[in-house]
Amino acid sequence: MNEFQIPDSEFRIPNSTVLRRGIVIVEMCITLIDGLGLFLLSLVIHVVVWRIRRPDSYRAWLPALTVIFGPVAMGIAWLVAPTPLQLAAVLLLHGSLAAVYIIGYTLVTAFSPSMELLKLLDRTPGGIPAASLRLPFLAGALTTDRIDNLTGAGLVRHSGARLELGDRGVRLTRLVLWYRHAIGLPDGEGG
Secondary structure, eight states: OOEEEOTTSSOEEEHHHHHHHHHHHHHHHHHHHHHHHHHHHHHHHHHHHHHHOOOSOHHHHHHHHHHHHHHHHHHHHHHHOSSHHHHHHHHHHHHHHHHHHHHHHHHHHSOOHHHHHHHHHHHOTTOEEGGGOOOGGGTTTOOHHHHHHHHHTTSEEEETTEEEEOHHHHHHHHHHHHHHHHTTOOTTOOO
16 A cells, blocks of 8 residues: 555545655654753753862853853764754754753852742741841842732742742742752852
8 A cells, every 4th residue: 555544534645755754753853852962961061060160250151161062062963963954953952952041040050139038938938927037138139029029920929927938939949959059059159
């Protein structure tokens, strides 16, 4: 038989078309896996380097990441991608993931008044009266607007006169702290 027939239908697809589409889907999956694998390899190397020697400043580290991982990523992608189009796709996926990572990088490495508030609330499961929030290094940073934004995002919630972590705040705080500890960044320090 030279055709693929959809059950209960008169619609028929030539086997050569089905085979061609199957090959394209497999190639797309391989390209996605290659791009994701390349990004994960870069991320692992980044974490290992941070564990060995944490950089002095974020401003110096970000260009170094580009200078180091750009050519390395291109070389590895060139080795694994069989066609120029797949090479471009692997590098585009790697670059897109790297750009998103760089945007999120400041959340996990830099000092953030919001993150400090979330960490404080994480350490006090019973919550804290909003009026008694006293963090010396956050003087002026805990405005009503900031707390309203965190509440609106579901990161904190009011329980009577107390402020406590919301469900999303618990997940975000734990994820950020896990990553900060994974790269060897102590609490309260930036990158």
